[in-house]
Amino acid sequence: MSLIVVITAVDQLVPEDLHLGPLLMIAPAVTASFAGAWLTGLIGFLSMGAEADIGWHFGMLFSREVLVQILALAVLTALNVFFAVMRERRLRQLAQVRSVAEAAQYGLLWPLPGRIGPVRIACLYMAAEDEAQIGGDLYAATRIPGGVRLMIGDVRGKGLSAIGEAALLLGAFREAAHRHATLPDLAATLEHSVARYLADFEPTAEAGERFATALLLELPDDDHVIRMISCGHPPPLLLSPSRSLTVPSLHLAPPLGIAEAGPDAYTIDVVSFQPGDTLLLYTDGVIEARDAYGRFYPLKTRAAQWTKAGPESLLHHLKRDLLAHTRGRLNDDAALVALHLPPDNHAHRRHGHAIHSNEFRPS
Missing domain, CATH: 3.60.40.10 (PPM-type phosphatase domain)
Structure with a gap:
């Protein structure tokens, strides 16, 4: 969340020929490494909103460059959410296996x-x-x-x-x-x-x-x-x-x-x-x-x-x-x-x- 705010604020302060909007992809990518599907999706949605805000600030909201970046963020967020769902499913299965193993150990040893x-x-x-x-x-x-x-x-x-x-x-x-x-x-x-x-x-x-x-x-x-x-x-x-x-x-x-x-x-x-x-x-x-x-x-x-x-x-x-x-x-x-x-x-x-x-x- 802080990364999105910082990138959005800095992009609006630097000269117009510098575009930091693509850096917003970092936020959902990093979030997916440790958070669940809901938080990953939320960060991705906020990143798309921040990109739209940057485009609106510079009067380029409907330009091809900004729209492509928003679309790229949407695709990246969808993939991250999918992988987060799969990871959570695997973690649940692993927790079940561990609980069975612990119960077996206690019953046997x-x-x-x-x-x-x-x-x-x-x-x-x-x-x-x-x-x-x-x-x-x-x-x-x-x-x-x-x-x-x-x-x-x-x-x-x-x-x-x-x-x-x-x-x-x-x-x-x-x-x-x-x-x-x-x-x-x-x-x-x-x-x-x-x-x-x-x-x-x-x-x-x-x-x-x-x-x-x-x-x-x-x-x-x-x-x-x-x-x-x-x-x-x-x-x-x-x-x-x-x-x-x-x-x-x-x-x-x-x-x-x-x-x-x-x-x-x-x-x-x-x-x-x-x-x-x-x-x-x-x-x-x-x-x-x-x-x-x-x-x-x-x-x-x-x-x-x-x-x-x-x-x-x-x-x-x-x-x-x-x-x-x-x-x-x-x-x-x-x-x-x-x-x-x-x-x-x-x-x-x-x-x-x-x-x-x-x-x-x-x-």
Whole structure:
């Protein structure tokens, strides 16, 4: 609106051989870039009125030059209104897709509570596909008598195509986590669930190529340890407030869906988890994220910078750093979960023991 007034006023003040009327086309063109159809049409109509006023001021209202300019403004306004209508329609459709995706994410990947039992939890999920809120990475946690059980997993594939397997694995974990006394029994049940699903729904062309990695954890309330079973999943990082970072050495079982196995096929690894420690769980979408030169994201090096950060702050730093590393675009879904045992739990739990681990200290 101000641009129309300025162009009209200046055109009437400059010498008659200077014609600024064609600049009025700028107003509807600029308006169409951010406004809706009604405002775009209004600005176009006012631009035509301003052009007519300029022509009337100079006694040239019905000249061919002024009439052509008014006609050009009318055509430009009509096109801008059309594109504004199409953009608004697309934005409405996009908003509907986002709302459905958000509802699906909430229904499938339930947000983890900020605290379960004595443990503080923070989680982060970044989908690889544009406009997608969920994909093939997953996590879940539940309270059981005497402790907490948690799973983080990664279904082969990414984005929306992997949601079916992710939903199956999450549902199986939520149902079985309360029913089985030991982690090997739980792992075997999840393996049977995935195997049954693949037998019924796996395409023939992809036979043997669909599977899921998973890391199962159990945190007892009465001991300073974490029990873990890794089904082909990357090992977590253990951050201590002394600015040290360790990588627990875990026995690796095959990913879920590769070969049916009973409880005897799974080995429990026990890792010390002292008050003040933070355990960082992640999927391979994090460590396999590449920068412009094809270099993988150095999660251990970067996480070691924030060993004293709380779980929420740690994930906030890692998210910003990961997106900066990849220039804001991930090639695979990525999930991070941080488990933190506050120091005030020292009086409530006994000391545990640690297995051998590889220690990493920032330089």
